[in-house]
Amino acid sequence: WTTDESATSVVQYGEEAPLGDQAAFLDSTLNHSVNLTGLSSCTSYLFRVESVDTLGNAADDDNNGFYYTFQTKGVFPDIGLSDCGRGQPRLDSAFYGCGETVQVSLTDLDLDTDPNSIETATVLMTSSTETNGEWITLTETAPSSTLFLGSIDLGSSVVNGDAQLGSSAGDLITVTYIDEDDGTGNSRVATFTSLADCAGPTIENLRVTAISATRAEIEWTSDEPSTSRVEFGPTPALGFVVEDLDLITEHRLPLSPFNACEQIYFSVSTTDAHGASREAGGGGQQLQFNLNRIGGLIFHDNFETDTGWTLEGEWERGTPSALGSASKDPTAAYSGSTVLGTDLSGSGSYSGDYEPMVNEAATSPAFDPDGVSNLELILRRKLGVNTLDTAKISMQIFFAQVVWTSGTSIDDADWVEVRHILGNPGAADSVNISFNIASSFSSHSYGWNIDEVIVKDASQPDYLTCADCSGAPAFGGVAAVYDPDPCGATGLELRWESAPAWGTGADGTYEVYRDTTAGFVPDETNRIASGLTGTSWTDLSAPVDTPVWYVVQARNDEDCAGEGLSDGNDVRMTATETIFQSDPASVGQSVRVDAVGMAHVRLSWDPIPGAAGYIVRRSASPAFGSPDEIGTTSATFFENINAVTDDSFYAYRVFAVNACGEEGP
Structure with a gap:
């Protein structure tokens, strides 16, 4: 409150008259403010104020003997600080998928008419689809809790009284509560609104990356956090699944194990927190990619089968399962399911670790370097070794030649790629690679985990496309056709997503086909553009006021009878180029x-x-x-x-x- 001259600030207050509590600010001021502490929640208080100037003259205001009033707030479950007398309805989410269950809550102190009974309340649920709505009953969680809960399922149909709320994508989902007493003796309407989100996440920038001779990764982005799932297999029937249930927007899933140059079919799906899904590569429009081959290959093992390694001590071929000390063995193989490692089964005295005081090796079967003068070793590893211990790689020709030693402690956080130049094996026609672990008196760690061991000609690329004209590109076809300016001669614009993979080719381009008949067959007679490298193109020659249909196909860069392979998709879209629009009529x-x-x-x-x-x-x-x-x-x-x-x-x-x-x- 304010006064016309400087004065003190005093508040007398209490739950009933006479007022028994007082709070004061004794410095003189024109603008008065007093904080009251130690109050009870959800409680009504009476109060009066008083100010005294420097000469002792007092003025007070007690609302003409009726006192002023206020009511403290309360803290309620799932709501927090809120007015006590005002009914507060809430929905448990800002967004709902079509078909989800909506959880409804209500707090209202005035509804607690019987402190010994569990009571009920009614609220109206409406949507943009079912505007008349459904009345539902909420039940108090416990006697005198003043928290009422209930639910209603979202459905696709509108039938009044069926205890389901009809909804569609983009609907407003609203709970309405008619509060007969808002704590002041007046009635009020309280509402809370959420949205129906029935659209699945987008799948954008879908691509096949890190293609090797046995493994590839599928990547994409989504416009909202969602799960990741890829179904894949060597035939259109697919048959294998990898998935990640974490809700993310940047997706990446590894697929393996495969054979060099093998063709793999796949589809991608993603689901948001409300159960709405989207798929790419399904419904007769499956995608595919081809594995590469290793350039200058001499020796390769991904440990999916026993190829004859000599294993000493606790070395074994098996499935890693995060055993051992420090950051432990990996949770899965880099490619396929099995790896080469130390105590993968956890059968040793130090489960998952190499033992103290050991010197044990794993040696590959012999391979012929085939006259290559500069060998390179490439492998994936997850290695844990202590400072006093030694991990070692050797090349054995007539005697062991050390290629690499650890020299210090190592604890790889995950699978890492390592490369070592083995050099010139000379005239040798039999070479072995050996991995060794040597430990000190009391030291142990999880040791070696090895996958995808490759020995190759260092002068050749790591991977080459198979270039045998056996695999066409993966491509989803045209995604949109529209007239960017319906009142100008600007042509029709086409858009598409990049091809995720180019089959047995290294790259490729796009071709556009057009016809005035919906069911036309794309061929050289109706091809109007080729060699396109981007993901959009404008057809400036589109006829005016005539509906036309388009097909966009991807063609790789192989030479297969004079041209590359086309994906052959049959996705088609239509649009009409216009240069004039009539004014619309009045609503x-x-x-x-x-x-x-x-x-x-x-x-x-x-x-x-x-x-x-x-x-x-x-x-x-x-x-x-x-x-x-x-x-x-x-x-x-x-x-x-x-x-x-x-x-x-x-x-x-x-x-x-x-x-x-x-x-x-």
Whole structure:
């Protein structure tokens, strides 16, 4: 409060008269503020104020003997600090998938009429699809808890009284509670609104990466956090699955094990937190890629089968299972399911670790270097070795030649690629590679984990495409065709996603086919563009006011009878080039106004010929002065969220807009 001269600040307060508590600020001021502490939650208090100037003159205000009042707030489960007398409905999520269950909660102190009983309350659930809604009953969690819970399932149909709320993508899902006493003796309507999110996550920038002779990775991005799943196999029947249930937007899943140059079919799917999914490569439009081959290959082992390694002590071929000390063995092989390592089964005295005081090796079967003068060793490893111990790699020709030693402690966080130049084996026709671990008196760690061992000609690339014209590109076809300027001669624009893989080719380009018949067969007679390297193209020769259909195909860079292989997809889309649009007609008097859930103003109207969309404007004046544009839509309805609950006057008008942005009356 304020006074007209400097004075002290005193508040006398209590739950009932006479007021027994007091708080004061004794410095003189014109603007008075006193904090009251130690109050009880959800409690009504009476108070009066008093100020005394420097001469001892006092002034007080007790609301003419009736006292002023306030009510403290309370802290409620799932809500936090909130008014006690005001009913507060809540939904448990900001978004719901179509078919999900909506959990509803309500807190209202005034509903606790019997402290010994579990009581109930009713609320109205509405959606943009089922505007009349469904009344549901909420039940108190315990006597006097003042927290009421209930639920309703979202469905696709609208049947009043079926205890299901009809919903569609983009719907407003609203709970409405009619509070007969808001703590002040007045009634009020309380609402809470969420959205129906029925659309699956996008799958963008889908690509096959890190293609080797036995393994590849599938990567993509999504527009919202979602799971990752890839089904794959050597035939269109697929048969194998890898997945990651974490909700992420950058997706990557490894696929293995395969054989060099093998063709693998795959499909990708992703699901958001509300159960909405999207798939690429399914429904008859499966994708595929081809494995590469190793350049200058001399020896290769991915340990999926026993190829005759000599294993000493605790060396074994098996499945890693995160055993051992430090950061442990890996949880899975880098490629396939099995690796070469020390005590993978955990059968030693130090489970998963090499033992103290050992010197043990794993030696490959002999291989012929075939006259190559500069050998290179490439492998994937996860290695744990202590400072006093030694991990070693040797090449054995006539005697062991040390290629690498650890020299210090190592604890790889995950699989890492390592490379070692083995050099010139001379005239030898029999070479072995050996991995060794030597430990000190009391030292132990998880040791070697080895996968994808390759010995090759160092002068050759690691991997080469098979280039045998056996694998076509993977490509999803045209994704969109539209007229960027319906009132100008700008042509039709086509867009597509990049080809995830180019089959047995190293790269490729795109070709565009067009015809005025929907079922046309793409061939050289209707090919209008080729050699395209981007993911969009504008057809400047599209005929005006004539519907045309397009097919976009990917072709790799192989020489197969004079040209590369085409993916041959049959996805087609249509559009019409226009240079003029008639003005749309007026929406007129067809606009209807409804209050949905006692919360939102819903406007609906008849469809207008020639309209590409609609603009909704609102004014606070009956004469529609100074209107604001509050939204646009391509549908024939619009919901002004919470416009009913703010207790204001609004006038609305709807204007049809053509594809050129020109408004009707």
